[in-house]
Amino acid sequence: MAIVYNFNPGPSILPKIVLSEIKKNFFNWNDSQSSIIEISHRSQKFMEYAVQVEKDLRFILNIPNNYYVLFCHGGARGQFSAIPLNLKHKFTQPEYIHSGYWSLCAYQEAKKYCSPTCISVRKILRNKVISIQPVKEWKVSSRHTYLHYCPNETIEGIEIFEEPVLNNKIIVGDFSSTILSRKINIEKYGIIYACAQKNIGPAGITVVIIRDDLLMQSNIKSPSILNYKLLMKSNSMLNTPSVFSWYVAGLVFKWIKNLGGLSVIEKNNKKKAKLLYQYLNSTNFYKNYIIPSHQSHMNVTFHLKEKKLTNLFIDTAEKYKLLGLKGHSLVGGIRASIYNAMPIEGIYHLISFMKYFEEKFS
Ligand SMILES: *Cc1c(COP(=O)(O)O)cnc(C)c1O
Secondary structure, three states, rough: OOEEEEEOOOOOOOOHHHHHHHHHHHHHHOOOOOOOHOOOEEEEEEEEHHHHHHHHHHHHOOOOEEEEEEEOOOOOHHHHHHHHHHHHHOOOOOEEEOOOOHHHHHHHHHHOOOOOOEEOOOOOOOHHHEEEOOOOHHOOOOOEEEEEEEEEEEEOEEEEEOOOOOOOOOOOOOOOOOOOOOOOHHHOOOEEEEEEOOOOOOOEEEEEEEEEHHHHHHOOOOHHHOOOHHHHOOOOOOOOOHHHHHHHHHHHHHHHHHOHHHHHHHHHHHHHHHHHHHHHHHHOOOEEEEEEHHHHEEEEEEOOOOHHEEEEEEHHHHOOOOEOOOOOOOOEEEEEEEEOOOOHHHHHHHHHHHHHHHHHHH
8 A cells, every 4th residue: 555644634643653553452452451442441550551641741741740631531622611610710801812713712612601801813914914913912911810822723724833921821722733743831831731633642532731729729610520620639530531542642652752752853843844835935836824933833724826726636635645635614725734743755745746736737
C-alpha cells in the first residue's frame, strides 16, 4: 500500500509507531491477559499505567507542582461548560476573547451560566486578510476575573503565539489544537485544557491542567462529572473513563519524550509550517488569508484562486493519498492540519501535489 498522509483536523493523524504498538499489544495488554478495552480502570495495572501517563505529561510540559492534571470526559466542549460551572460563584463576569469560531463557542456556552463579556480581537485588513490584535491592545476591563482565549483557532488556522499576561486576570486557554506542539509556560495560566483528538490521541479523554487554588475554590455544586474537586479526589476516575484513549495518550506522551521533548517537536513543526507557507507565498494560484504573524503551525488554511476547482483539488488529492484536506464548511477552501505526527515527507508530498495541480489548471 502506498503511503497515505492524513491531514484530517480531528480525529487526526497518530504516529505510525504508536499505531503499531497498539496493534501488537491489543489482545494482551501489558500482560493482563485481556485487551485494553476489556480491562478495569481500577485494576492495579491500569492504575499504575495512569500514574505514569500523568508523570510523562508533567515531564513533557514541565507542569509545576502547584497544578493538578485531570483527565476528563466531554471533550473541549465539556470544558466550555465546566469552566463557568466551576468558577461562576467566584467570577460572575468573566471575559472571553473572540478570535474565531471555537473561542466564540466557548463564550456562547458560558452565557448560559454567568454574564461573560465578549472581546473581539479580530481585524479584517485590506484583501480580506485576518489580523489579531497584540495582547496589550485587548480591550479588557480592570476587573479581577478569568479571561478565556483560544491560542489556536483550528477552523480558520489562526494562532496566537504570544502568551497573555494581564493584570488581574486568570488566563484560561483552550489549547485543544496546539497543546504539545510547542513549549508553553504553564505558570502564566490558571487553567489549560485540551481535547485529545488533535495532538494527544483518540477522542474520549480531555486534559485539564488547573492551578491548585482555582481547583480548591471550584463550585462543589457543579455537576459531578464536570466537578474539578471531585475529579481530583477520584484521580479522574469518578466514573468509568475511556481506558483506550488514556492508554493511547500515554503512548503518544512516550513518543514525544523519546523524540527529545517539545523543543524537538517545536522545531519540526516550525519547519513544516514554514515550508507550506513559503510555498503559498510564492504562488497566486492559492492564497492564505491570515496575517503571517498569526498563521497557525497546526492548521494551514488556503483557498484556490479559482474557487470552482476546490472540489476537484480535494478529490484529486485523495487519489494522490493526501486525505482530509477539505476546509471547514464555515470557511470553505482547503485546510491542511499538520499536527505533531505529520512527518515532513507529508508536507513535501502535499507541496509537490499542489505544484502539479497548479501547472495542470492554471
Ligand atoms: C476540536 C476543538 C474543539 C472541540 O473539541 P470537542 O472535543 O469535539 O468538544 C474545541 N476547541 C478547539 C480549539 C478545537 O480545536
